[in-house]
Amino acid sequence: MSSRKERRAQADAERAANAPKKSSGPDPRGNREMRRFAAKEEERAKRRRKAPQPKGRKERIGLQQFIREVRQELKKVAWPTRTETTTYTVVVLVVTVVLTAFTFGLDFLFKRGVLEMLGA
Helix, strand or coil, rough: CCHHHHHHHHHHHHHHHCCCCCCCCHHHCCCHHHHHHHHHHHHHHHHHCCCCCCCCCCCCCHHHHHHHHHHHHHHEEEEEEEHHHHHHHHHHHHHHHHHHHHHHHHHHHHHHHHHHHHCC
16 A cells, blocks of 8 residues: 555646646737737727817806706605604714713813823
8 A cells, every 4th residue: 555645746746747738938818918908098099089179168058957957866866754864863963962972071081180190
């Protein structure tokens, strides 16, 4: 019987023999990908150069059109219900009171500590 080390060495040798060969040269896909990327970037740059540049001020829309568009956008908003709004308001107020009390307590303790250290 062969020892455990011999079997492990043999298995490693078999894996190495079956492993795909690595080429020492650069990956041909990398060059192709880079060429495609460069070509796309060049096309984008051409389109940007061809696009007409806005001259002067943009045309403004009328007040009625603006209000109409605002109302259309506001219809898309998912508004909270009355109970959700009340709940969120109470949570905000409670957290504000708690943090204010905490800050006041720290301020009070630090003030007393400093006054005690200074002997005042």
